[in-house]
Amino acid sequence: MARIIVITSGKGGVGKTTTAAALAMGLAQRGKRTVVIDFDVGLRNLDLIMGCERRVVYDFVNVINQEANLNQALIRDKRCDHLYVLPASQTRDKDALTKEGVGRILEELSQIYDFIVCDSPAGIEHGATMAMYFADDAVVVTNPEVSSVRDSDRMLGILSSKSRRAETNDEPIREFLLLTRYDPARVESGEMLSVDDVQDILSLNLLGIIPESKAVLTASNSGSPVILDRESDAGQAYGDMVARYLGEEVPHRFLHTEKKGFLSRLFRG
Amino acid sequence: MGLLDYFRSTQSKGSANVAKERLQILVAHDRAARSRPSYLPQLQREILAVIRKYVDIDMDAVTVNYEQEESHEVLELNIILPDAGHREL
Numbered sequence: 561m562a563r564i565i566v567i568t569s570g571k572g573g574v575g576k577t578t579t580a581a582a583l584a585m586g587l588a589q590r591g592k593r594t595v596v597i598d599f600d601v602g603l604r605n606l607d608l609i610m611g612c613e614r615r616v617v618y619d620f621v622n623v624i625n626q627e628a629n630l631n632q633a634l635i636r637d638k639r640c641d642h643l644y645v646l647p648a649s650q651t652r653d654k655d656a657l658t659k660e661g662v663g664r665i666l667e668e669l670s671q672i673y674d675f676i677v678c679d680s681p682a683g684i685e686h687g688a689t690m691a692m693y694f695a696d697d698a699v700v701v702t703n704p705e706v707s708s709v710r711d712s713d714r715m716l717g718i719l720s721s722k723s724r725r726a727e728t729n730d731e732p733i734r735e736f737l738l739l740t741r742y743d744p745a746r747v748e749s750g751e752m753l754s755v756d757d758v759q760d761i762l763s764l765n766l767l768g769i770i771p772e773s774k775a776v777l778t779a780s781n782s783g784s785p786v787i788l789d790r791e792s793d794a795g796q797a798y799g800d801m802v803a804r805y806l807g808e809e810v811p812h813r814f815l816h817t818e819k820k821g822f823l824s825r826l827f828r829g
Numbered sequence: 830m831g832l833l834d835y836f837r838s839t840q841s842k843g844s845a846n847v848a849k850e851r852l853q854i855l856v857a858h859d860r861a862a863r864s865r866p867s868y869l870p871q872l873q874r875e876i877l878a879v880i881r882k883y884v885d886i887d888m889d890a891v892t893v894n895y896e897q898e899e900s901h902e903v904l905e906l907n908i909i910l911p912d913a914g915h916r917e918l
Contacts, residue, residue, distance in 0.1 A: 706848050713856045717863045750843020757849045761856055 562670040565677050566695035568719070570711030572682030574703045575740040578776055579798075580679035581609045582787035583699070586802030588643035589787075592674040595634065598648035599691035600681035601656055607647045610637065611783025621649035624661035630668060639788070644673075657690045666694050684718060694724050697734045697805075699767060703741045704753040709761055712737075716762070737764035738801065743772045745817045755815065768801035770794055771814040865895045876906065886911060 567580040577598075584596035597620060598606035607613040612635045618628035623646075630646075637643035649656060669676050680691035692698060698719050702712040719733050720726060726733075739755055746752035755769055775792030779785060787802070789795035793814050800810045873893045880886055886909070894905040 706852055709852055710855055710859070713859060717860070747845070750845050753845050753848055753852075757845065760849070761852050 562666075562673045562676045563697060564666060564670075564695050565675060565697045565699060566680055566692045567677065567699050567701060568680040568688065568692055568715050569682065569701040569708070570684060570688075570715045571703075571708045574701050574708055575738075575770070575776070576682070576701050577606050577609050577679055578780070578786060579699065579701050579738060579740070579770075580606065580677050581785040582798040583802060583805070584643060584645075584675075584677040585637075585640060585785040586787050586799060587675050587677075587806075588637070588640045590802070590806070591642060593642050593672065594675045594677065595644045595646060595669055595673050596677040596679060597646040598679050599657070599687050600648050600679065601654065601687050602648075602650060602652055603681065604648040604650055606679050607635075607645065608783060609780055610635075610645050610785065612637070612645055612647075613783070616647045619647045619649040620665070621651055621653075621656040623665055624656065624658065630665070639784075654686055657687060659690065659693065662690050663694060684714070689718070689722060692719055692723055692733075695719075695733050696725075697736065699736045699738050700762075700764065701738050701740055702758065702762070704739060704743075704747070704755075704758055706753075709753070709758055713762060716764075735764050736767035736805070737762055738767045738770065740770040741772045742769050742814070744815055748817060755812075766812070767804055768797055769812055769814060770797045770801070861897075864897055869893050869895060876908075880908060884910060 565583065567576045567583065569576050577600075580596055584594050588594040596606065596610070598604055599620075600606070601621065604616075604619070607616055615635050618633035620633070622628040623630055623633045634644040634646055637645065666676060678691045678695065681687040692715075698715075700712045700715055702708050716735060719735060723733055725731065737758070739758060742755070743752055747754045755766070759766065771793045773786075773792060773794035775789050775794045776786050779789055779795075786792065786794050787798040790799070797814055800813065803810045873891055876893075877886075877888065877891045880891065890909045890911075892907045894903075894907070896903045896905070
């Protein structure tokens with residue numbers, strides 16, 4: 561049986577797709593059979609971040625409507641044999657994802673894969689609720705910023721009440737916090753909420769802190785998940801995140817600015 | 830802190846504290862609203878309808894408050910009756 565992980569946030573633009581791509585690639589690189597599904601019907605983007613946009617023939621909704629089978633729709637990643645992508649449909653029909661359909665596909669994928677990563681759309685409407693309904697684990701992607709933290713708290717409420725696990729009184733979804741776009745310099749100068757500030761409010765299991773990084777845009781420009789950029793701070797931080805998800809004890813990095821020399825300190829480098 | 834910062838230290842100490850305080854209040858409020866049972870608005874309307882059969886009261890004369898304490902929940906109903914001068918229906 562596969563473990564189903566939803567990447568969620570409520571607020572848009574915080575890094576859900578970047579995170580879904582990084583987590584899926586990281587798990588696959590460790591030999592886990594992984595599939596990553598784009599739930600953002602009508603606004604497909606995961607294929608671009610994964611760099612497989614030109615290989616999309618069939619999509620998630622085609623499979624639900626039985627116009628194609630899973631093997632026809634799944635795109636095998638060219639960099640990693642264990643990784644497959646299931647792209648979202650570009651249809652404008654918002655109700656194309658039915659609970660029965662999604663459940664059937666996830667059940668079928670569960671037989672083959674170790675991990676199913678669900679990239680949720682922003683908001684709390686149909687697509688987002690479908691992405692989280694079947695989840696075993698949830699990664700709540702949050703920026704250190706008021707509206708993002710508030711929306712994350714709201715998502716936690718929905719996760720605990722509107723999921724299959726909640727409805728069947730099963731063990732609740734495991735919830736993890738991933739803090740992204742973290743800028744240690746601004747935290748140190750008191751302009752940005754710190755990890756501790758965010759944790760005082762959300763108090764979740766901290767899966768990682770991804771620093772604000774130019775590498776993220778560079779990676780999306782070229783369609784290569786940022787976790788593959790092992791030189792970059794964000795790539796390394798995502799690598800740590802995957803290790804922590806799999807239960808390894810890894811200390812958090814990129815929490816502080818690098819020590820500067822006397823002159824740069826004097827003139828604020 | 831750099832030397833130049835030292836001279837600038839009269840500036841206020843960042844906006845993150847304000848953000849945190851605002852969030853703490855907001856999130857506490859959101860959570861309280863979430864834990865409230867969904868039947869409350871309906872309950873309020875029906876109670877109001879029953880009372881209005883007998884006494885002429887305003888639409889906003891009934892307030893329903895729900896609080897969760899450690900071991901129990903408190904459902905508080907507050908009904909403001911009109912002055913004695915008001916005639917019965």
